[in-house]
Structures are given as structure tokens and as C-alpha cells.
Amino acid sequence: MTSGDDRPVEVLVVGAGPTGLVLALWLKRLGVDVRIIDRAAEPGTTSRALVVHARTLEFYRQIGLAHEVVERGLAFAAVNLWVRGTLAGRATLGDIGRGLSPFPFMVIYPQDQHEKLLIQHLRRAGVEVERSTTLLDFEERGSLVTARVQREGGTPMTCKALYIAGCDGAHSRVREVLNIGYPGGTYERLFYVADVELHGKVANHELHVALDDADFLAVFPLQGENVARLIGTVRPQSVAHAEKLGWNDVSPGMLERMQMTVGRVNWFSTYKVHHRVAQHFRRGRAFLVGDAAHIHSPVGGQGMNTGIGDAVNLAWKLGAVIRRSADETLLDTFEPERSAFAERLVATTDRAFTFVTRDGFLARRVRLEVVPRVVPALLRLPAFRRLMFRTVSQTMLNYRHSALSQGKIGSVSAGDRLPWVPVENGSRSDNFTPLESIDWQVHVYGNAPRALAKTCAAVGLDLHAFAWSKEARQAGLLEDAAYLVRPDGYIALADSAARPDNLTRYLDTRGIRTLKSSPTEPMSLIHAHHSRWH
Numbered sequence: 001m002t003s004g005d006d007r008p009v010e011v012l013v014v015g016a017g018p019t020g021l022v023l024a025l026w027l028k029r030l031g032v033d034v035r036i037i038d039r040a041a042e043p044g045t046t047s048r049a050l051v052v053h054a055r056t057l058e059f060y061r062q063i064g065l066a067h068e069v070v071e072r073g074l075a076f077a078a079v080n081l082w083v084r085g086t087l088a089g090r091a092t093l094g095d096i097g098r099g100l101s102p103f104p105f106m107v108i109y110p111q112d113q114h115e116k117l118l119i120q121h122l123r124r125a126g127v128e129v130e131r132s133t134t135l136l137d138f139e140e141r142g143s144l145v146t147a148r149v150q151r152e153g154g155t156p157m158t159c160k161a162l163y164i165a166g167c168d169g170a171h172s173r174v175r176e177v178l179n180i181g182y183p184g185g186t187y188e189r190l191f192y193v194a195d196v197e198l199h200g201k202v203a204n205h206e207l208h209v210a211l212d213d214a215d216f217l218a219v220f221p222l223q224g225e226n227v228a229r230l231i232g233t234v235r236p237q238s239v240a241h242a243e244k245l246g247w248n249d250v251s252p253g254m255l256e257r258m259q260m261t262v263g264r265v266n267w268f269s270t271y272k273v274h275h276r277v278a279q280h281f282r283r284g285r286a287f288l289v290g291d292a293a294h295i296h297s298p299v300g301g302q303g304m305n306t307g308i309g310d311a312v313n314l315a316w317k318l319g320a321v322i323r324r325s326a327d328e329t330l331l332d333t334f335e336p337e338r339s340a341f342a343e344r345l346v347a348t349t350d351r352a353f354t355f356v357t358r359d360g361f362l363a364r365r366v367r368l369e370v371v372p373r374v375v376p377a378l379l380r381l382p383a384f385r386r387l388m389f390r391t392v393s394q395t396m397l398n399y400r401h402s403a404l405s406q407g408k409i410g411s412v413s414a415g416d417r418l419p420w421v422p423v424e425n426g427s428r429s430d431n432f433t434p435l436e437s438i439d440w441q442v443h444v445y446g447n448a449p450r451a452l453a454k455t456c457a458a459v460g461l462d463l464h465a466f467a468w469s470k471e472a473r474q475a476g477l478l479e480d481a482a483y484l485v486r487p488d489g490y491i492a493l494a495d496s497a498a499r500p501d502n503l504t505r506y507l508d509t510r511g512i513r514t515l516k517s518s519p520t521e522p523m524s525l526i527h528a529h530h531s532r533w534h
Contacts, residue, residue, distance in 0.1 A: 009035045010322050012147055012161040014174055016040075016129045018049070018111065019290030019307035020167030021118035022059075023315050028125040029063050029438060030319030035159060036122070037133040037149060038168075043119060048111040050220055050229060051301030054393035055417070057103040058489065059312045062436050066103065068117060073109035074205065074223045081375055082210035083368055085257025089376025097389040099474070101420050102430060104389070108221060111304065135173045138164055140284045163318060165287045167311070170274065172292035178283045184276025184346070187297070190234040192250055192270045197263035198228040208258075211368060215254045226263075231298065234270060245270050273297050275346050281335040287314055294342035302345055305394060310338050316438060316487040320512075327511030330404075337399045399490055406506060407494035411476040414494045418443070418485050419475035423466050434464045438487045440514050444498060445472040446480040455500035459507060460514040 011027055013020045016038035024036045052069055060066040081089040097104030119129060136156055138147035145164045150156045166174025175182065198219070202208045203226050208219040220229040232254065234245065247265045255262065277294045281287060290307025314334050320326035378384045390396040398416045399405055405415035412419060421431045428434070434441055442456055446468040456463040461484075466472065468479045477483070482498035483491050484506065493506045507513070 008144070008160040009033045010162045011035075011318060012037070012145070012159055012164045013167055014038075014135050014164065015167035015169060015172075015290075015292070016043070016115075016119075016131075017167065017169065017290070017307075018114060018118060018304050019311050020165070021115065021122060021129075022308045023165055023167060023289060023311035024127060025063055025065075025118065025122055025125065026312055026315030026438075027319060028122070028127060030315065030323070032319050032322055034127055035130065035161070036127060037130045037135065039132065039134040041132045041152070043115045043129075044112050049114075049301070049304035050108050050110055050222075051305070052107045052109045052114070053301070053305045054097055054101040054103040054105070054389075055395050055397065056305045056308050057107070058101065058395075058432065059308065061102070061432065062438055062489070063121075064436075065117070065121060069109055069114070070103065070107060072113065072117070072223075073107035074221060075105040075107050076205060076207055076221050078206040079379075080202075080206055080208045081372070082208060082258060083372045084212055085210075085254075085259075088372035089379060091376075091379035091385065096385055097393060097395070099420075099471075100386065100390060101393065101395055102432060106301075106393070108223070110222065135168070135177075137177050138174075138286070140286070143285075145285050162322060163285045163287065165289055165314065165318075166292045167289045167307070169291045170276075170295050172288065174286060175278060175288055175292050178280075178286055178288075180283065180288065181279040182276050183279065184274060184295075187273045187275075190270055190272060192230075192232055192234050192245070192268065194230045194247060194250075194262075194265055194269075195222065195267040196228060196230055196265050197226055198230075198260060199226055199263065200258070200260040202258060202260055203228060210254060210258055211371065212254055212257070213368070215251050217254045217258070219260075227266075230262075277339065277342050277346055281310075281339050282331070287334065289314055293338070294346060296346040301392075302394070306342070306345060309341075309394065309397070312488050313338055320487070325513040329511060333402055333404055337402050337404075340401070341397055404486065404492050404510065406492070409478045409481050409494045409496045412478075412483075412491065412494060414491050416491050418483065418489050418491055419477060421445070421466065421469070421472050421475050421477070423469070423471075431464070431466055432489070434462065435485070435487075435489050437462065440487060440492075440512065441485050442503070443483045443485055444480065445469070445477045448480075448482075449498050449500075451500045452482060452498050452503070455503060459504065461503075 010033040013024050013034060013036040016036055020036055024034045027034045052073060057066045057069060060069055077094055078090055078092045080087060095104040132152035134150050136148040136150055138145055145161050147159045147164060148156050149159055164174065166172045168174055202219050205221040210217040215233050217232040222228055234249065247268050275296045278288050281293045289310045317330050317334055321328050321330055395417055400413050400415035402415055407414045423430055431443060441462040441464060444465045448463055448465040453463050478496055480498060481496045484493035484503060486492045495502050
């Protein structure tokens with residue numbers, strides 16, 4: 001952005017972490033004109049968020065990113081539970097989600113490397129992150145947002161956009177300008193995070209979680225030999241001087257009991273854990289996404305993945321409205337869909353985090369005596385392991401109560417993520433392949449009625465008919481039923497009778513049109529808005 005550059009854009013993205021980068025990438029894939037700014041002079045250089053879950057990889061597959069993340073990352077194979085320095089249980093993960101997802105594992109991919117990959121793909125799409133650029137304020141007038149931004153050492157300049165998306169973290173300037181509350185709290189315990197050179201039996205590319213009387217430690221494997229991420233508690237007597245803490249202030253007892261030796265410390269930081277959810281995720285033409293809208297404990301590695309889920313949810317809806325393939329009321333579904341999940345996630349991780357870190361006789365007894373007996377037994381049960389995968393991977397996340405969800409067939413409801421089904425059909429290895437179009441589509445597993453095919457052709461919907469199979473039945477799908485699938489891979493309409501009139505009624509009442517049938521190229525919209533503005 002050059003001084004005085006007043007070129008209007010369709011979406012201004014504030015913040016170039018994974019959430020903002022994914023939002024910009026999806027929007028560009030949908031043909032939307034994007035600007036993305038960040039006040040930092042350069043991308044992050046520390047690993048920070050590590051785990052990339054299956055649902056995120058599924059979203060990445062839709063835009064051609066998944067293969068690179070899996071190839072560059074580390075799929076760890078097991079999780080170990082330690083209690084007072086003794087191995088209490090071990091669960092082999094491997095392909096823990098086999099049959100549930102094309103990515104039945106968890107991938108370790110440090111955030112600094114992750115961001116570099118996203119930036120590379122965004123650059124190939126013709127968008128550069130505008131660094132050292134701060135959002136000062138913005139205001140909405142009619143059908144445009146006018147933002148004032150400033151490059152380091154420069155003078156304030158304006159940027160006009162149809163919409164603005166705050167992906168600018170827990171201290172979001174977008175949220176401040178909107179004056180949206182961010183209620184929640186901060187946990188008392190102080191934690192440290194360190195990327196280290198590690199030696200000992202835990203340096204085996206597996207995840208280790210250790211519980212002790214007053215300490216907690218998690219050891220995450222990193223790509224390479226004898227390197228790991230440590231997350232643990234700081235000694236209570238050190239908390240008063242948190243800003244001056246270093247590696248030598250870490251409780252040594254836990255490390256000794258687990259027979260760990262730390263060589264070089266590549267990065268060390270302390271932090272407090274917060275749990276907050278914004279009172280609103282949207283106001284007018286402004287949206288809050290990722291940490292700007294919600295933050296929670298690191299239990300389960302959900303934070304970054306949840307922010308990416310927010311970005312995908314918002315991107316296809318903004319793309320549809322901007323390209324006039326949907327009425328603007330579609331944007332009203334962003335907040336209820338994503339805030340409901342954020343509230344549940346914060347509550348769930350809050351309970352888990354409180355249990356892991358709480359002091360007191362009863363808490364210690366449960367943590368050190370009950371958990372070692374119960375958890376290893378549960379981890380040996382295939383049903384529990386599959387439930388754990390579906391929960392942590394976010395493949396179980398649903399929008400059943402959304403205004404966009406209609407119908408239920410057996411165990412599959414509208415609002416559910418489309419169940420994954422492998423298929424044997426030449427160019428298609430599974431039923432997720434068509435999702436790469438990022439457009440509305442209809443799926444039938446069995447025989448598609450001619451009347452349905454005719455209606456789909458008339459309204460510009462792709463109809464994908466898959467042979468009925470044992471795998472489709474096991475996934476909970478019904479033979480010959482019709483499933484209208486949203487651009488993000490969630491079921492919008494489930495109709496056991498595959499009725500054409502039910503499909504057209506759904507689309508008409510919600511003002512939905514496909515990208516194919518969109519009457520207007522996206523840039524003509526911003527030009528029209530811009531001319532009215534002047």
C-alpha cells in the first residue's frame with residue numbers, strides 16, 4: 001500500500017497470522033479482491049501453535065494445501081501418560097481416525113513454518129501481506145467501510161472496503177473500534193513454553209503428558225532429532241517476577257523424575273492462559289475471527305484450528321454475498337454458527353485445564369490416583385479412541401441448529417460435516433474430491449432421480465452420484481437420498497426422498513445461488529459501490 005492509495009477493495013483483512021492468511025487465501029480462491037495488513041514487520045519466527053488437526057487439513061485440501069502440510073509436518077504416532085515420573089499408560093495413535101477422514105492423524109507443523117507456507121501460496125495468488133501497517137480506526141458509511149491505516153514512519157492513509165475482518169488477535173484493534181466486550185478470565189497459574197534440544201527416553205517423536213503433585217508438563221515432538229516443545233508450569237514462588245523468568249526458573253523436579261536432559265534452549269517464554277469469548281462476532285460490515293473473537297486454554301491444540309475454521313466459515317459466505325450468489329442475510333449465520341462452537345469449546349477446555357492444573361487434596365488424588373487407572377483403560381477401547389479423534393480433530397463439530405440446516409436422515413443431520421466415504425471411481429478417490437470446487441453441490445449415494453438431475457442442471461448445481469457401498473452405509477448415509485452440501489463441506493439439506501421441489505424451495509427461501517449462476521463478476525460490485533460513495 002502506498003501513501004495516498006485509495007483503491008477500494010472488497011475485503012480488508014487485519015492480521016496475518018494463520019487465521020487471516022487462510023481467510024485471504026479462501027477469498028482469493030473465490031475471486032474476491034483482498035488486502036491483508038499486519039503491524040508486525042515480519043512473520044513470526046517461533047513455533048507457537050503446533051498441531052494441525054484433520055478438519056483443518058480437509059479445508060486445506062479444498063484449496064490445494066493439505067499435501068504440503070502433511071509432507072512437511074510430523075504425524076506423531078502415540079501419546080504417553082506419566083504420573084510422578086512413572087509411565088502410567090500409552091496409546092498408539094497411528095491412523096486413529098481411519099475410516100473417518102482422509103487425514104486420520106494429527107500433524108505437528110510449527111506455526112512459523114505454517115505461516116511461511118500460507119504466505120507463499122497467497123503471494124502466488126497475487127497478494128502480498130502489507131507489513132508494518134497498523135489499523136488506526138474505521139467507520140461504516142452506507143455500503144462501505146473506510147479504514148485509516150498507517151505504515152511505520154508514514155502518514156495515515158485510507159482504505160475503502162465492502163467488509164473488514166479482524167483477525168488481529170486477543171488485543172484486536174477491530175474489536176476495540178467496535179466496542180465489543182470480551183468477557184472471561186485469566187487462570188492463576190503461570191506457564192512456560194520452550195523449544196529445546198532434548199535427550200532421554202521421551203525424545204522419541206511421541207507426545208508425552210506428565211502429571212505430578214503440583215506440576216504439569218507436556219512434551220510435543222518436533223521435526224528432527226532430539227528437538228521438542230515443552231509446556232509446563234512455573235514454580236509458584238517465581239510468579240511474582242514473571243517478566244524476568246528464564247529457563248533456570250523452571251521446576252527441575254518434573255524433568256528429573258522423567259529422566260529428561262535439556263541441552264540448548266532455542267526459545268523460552270512465559271504466559272498466562274485466558275478464556276474469553278467476544279459478546280458479538282459481527283457488527284455491520286465488520287467481523288471478528290480467531291483469537292479476536294475467542295481465546296481459551298491450549299488443551300487439545302484447538303486454538304489455531306478453531307481460528308482457521310472461523311476463517312473458512314466466513315470466507316465462503318463473504319464470497320457468495322460479494323459475487324451475488326447469495327443474499328446478504330447469509331452473513332447473519334456466521335456469528336451464531338461460530339460463537340456457539342466457541343462457547344462450547346471454551347467451557348470444555350476450561351474444565352479440562354482446571355482439572356489438570358488445580359491444586360488441593362481432592363484434585364491431586366483424582367489426578368494422580370484415579371486418572372492413571374481410568375485413562376489408560378479407556379485409551380485401549382477402539383470406540384473411545386474414535387470418539388477422541390472425532391472430538392479433538394473437530395470433525396464432529398456441527399451446525400445442526402443453524403438457519404442453514406434442514407432435515408435429518410438416520411444418524412446424519414443437516415449441519416453435520418459431510419461424512420467421508422472412500423470410493424472406487426477412476427478420477428475420484430473419495431466423496432471429498434468434488435468439494436474442491438468450493439461451491440454448493442448435491443450428493444446422492446445410489447441412484448439419482450432424473451427429475452433431481454434436471455433441477456440441478458437448471459439451477460447450476462453440480463450433482464455427484466456415487467455408487468452405493470458398504471462404506472457409505474457405515475458412514476450413516478442413506479441409499480438414494482439427496483444431500484445438499486455447502487461450500488465448506490457441511491450438509492445444508494438432507495432429503496430422504498430426493499425431491500426437486502424441496503431443493504429449489506430451500507435455495508429460494510435462503511436466497512442461495514451457485515457461483516456458476518452468479519450474474520455479476522465480483523469487481524463490478526466494488527466499482528458500483530465506489531461510484532455511489534463518490
